[in-house]
Amino acid sequence: MSILQAGETKSDDGTDPLIFKELANNMPILCWMADASGYINWYNNRWHEYCGTTPVEMEGWGWQSVHDPAKLPDVMEAWTASIASGEAFSMTFPLRSASGTYQPFLTRITPHRNENGQIIRWFGINIDVSEQEETAKRLKEQSYALERVLAERQAILDQLGEGVIITGAGGEIVYMNEKAQILHGQKQLGVSPDEYSSTFQLLTLDREPFPVEQLPLTRAVRENITTADSEWIIHRGDGSEILAKGNAKPVYDEKGKKIAAVLTIRDVTQTRANERALKEALDAKDMLLYEVNHRVKNSLQLVNSLLSLQAGQGSDELRRNLEDARARIGVVARLHGQLYLSSMHDRIEAGAFLESLVSDTVEALKPSDSVTSHTECDDDVMLLLDQEIPLAIVVNELVTNALKYAFDDQADGTVSLAVRKSDDGKIEIEVRDDGGGLPDGFDPAVSLGLGMRVSYALVQQLRGELTFSASDQGTVFTIMFEAAPMREAV
Structure with missing residues (x-):
């Protein structure tokens, strides 16, 4: 087999075919070339090294032997459709290695046309994506595990008898459990410390607007102070009020960097009554x-x-x-x-x-x-x-x-x-x-x-x-x- 069609001595752009052949054979990806009918007449060295095959075994439609039998019908359908339409296509499917194992490859096939627009050959490359797919698989599993952990924690926090509010390091509220939403009569995320009192209508026991800088959560965010058993009044949107009692503390990572603050709240209205x-x-x-x-x-x-x-x-x-x-x-x-x-x-x-x-x-x-x-x-x-x-x-x-x-x-x-x-x-x-x-x-x-x-x-x-x-x-x-x-x- 030759990388040129019969009667061709130069590539269309005048490039020496021997230089092209040398370049293709040293590429780390699998390459091949077919005539206009889809008959494959050349593979680079990397293909034969990976598949453990010879040019004679692969000539024509011999490539089918290194495909996963379960996926081969899909590949044949896509390849035949591309030949008929003259359109390029890409697809990921497994190829058998010399050791008999299958690895996934991203395959891209494009037509090459002459000056009259006629397809005179097809070029194909196969890129090993096994590491990418393995990484994607691990990421998916980790993402699923993380989602499961978050779902479990969400369920636990929602079952608590206390309200829980979590902020980021800067104090913006990123989470309110179900009880916290009920206690405040609303759910508001993204609220900054300067807006705590006004957003949630927080009052002192003397029924004055609670100074933002004295709120337990603000002190945990800005001063890294842990407070316990503080009391304040929550005036809700429906006009009702509750007496709240809560604890606030900053949260640090293993390196001692503050990453969040947490406020827990309970309704002590009936207790005080x-x-x-x-x-x-x-x-x-x-x-x-x-x-x-x-x-x-x-x-x-x-x-x-x-x-x-x-x-x-x-x-x-x-x-x-x-x-x-x-x-x-x-x-x-x-x-x-x-x-x-x-x-x-x-x-x-x-x-x-x-x-x-x-x-x-x-x-x-x-x-x-x-x-x-x-x-x-x-x-x-x-x-x-x-x-x-x-x-x-x-x-x-x-x-x-x-x-x-x-x-x-x-x-x-x-x-x-x-x-x-x-x-x-x-x-x-x-x-x-x-x-x-x-x-x-x-x-x-x-x-x-x-x-x-x-x-x-x-x-x-x-x-x-x-x-x-x-x-x-x-x-x-x-x-x-x-x-x-x-x-x-x-």
Whole structure:
């Protein structure tokens, strides 16, 4: 085969055909030439190197043997149509290599005409595009993977209960999830920091336009500052408003370069409304409890006055009994009075209350000016009212008895109170006097006196134990019980 048609000695432009042949054979792409009928009569060396063929094997229509049988019908149809129409065409199809593998080639075929416009030959080139197609395939796979990741992240962000707004490094909004759109009543992308407040109608808690430079997202963008739990008002297009609470922070890449900023928002309108309603309810409850304690105290004082009137008209024994009852009622009234003055309505600091109770009782009932009181109380021994009332009555009974009987044979003395709390939660109350002790054979536990019976009964109510010891150095009563667990303060 020759690259010239029969009878030709020069190319149409006078170029030496040998130079053309040498040039074509050294091209890195596959080249070939056919006559006007499409009969291929020449291939360059690169074709035979790639396909592992000889000129004789490829002459004419032998090229079909290196085509993928699945694609060959399409190639034949396109090539035949081009010959019939005289139009150039291009197509990508696989060619078999010398090793038997197929690689994709971009093939371009153009006609060459003489001065009369007649096609005298066809030129074809085949360019290996396997790397390009592999790259395109990888890019497509990566693009698909990226789209899938973005879709998954989009779905996750849209399912969040919080609104999410993302900006670029310069602050322009590039993303708003579905919740953020609902909270603002609109979706606006491309908004710059200077337009945040005006675009989304952001107000301070004082209902003034929110200064742009103080917005959490602006500070994250411009000052690289992370803010948390900021609050502002969003005035939406339909006239409704929500109280928003949000966090903003800048986002950096692995090299420390800021690439974005993120704002998360949640609607706390109902939360704040619930908090206000709860506070109003607690305030109302406090007022009610103040009033209850005040009225209980007044009612007990009224009962005390009635008992006092009744005691003045009865026998000596009745008068003593009524005075004892008045003293017990007075302790309860005193407790409610203390609760009325405090901020707590169901508990009291035991040490301070009992110290005051003992001091006042000694001052009121001491048989001489030389009898005094002494207290040692641990701080912050809190007791619920259910325990403090019976405890106070018992302490009052023990102190009153000491003042009545302990100092008959001496002019001076001391009534002492100690309040202690152990690490395991047990409370120890000690009432001590340095008087003459108990009469021989006297056992308070089996005493027929109403005061001691009341005391033992009330200590049992505390699920505690009342013990005593007596000598000529005085008498000691000890109350041991466990403090009830504190309920939430009311």
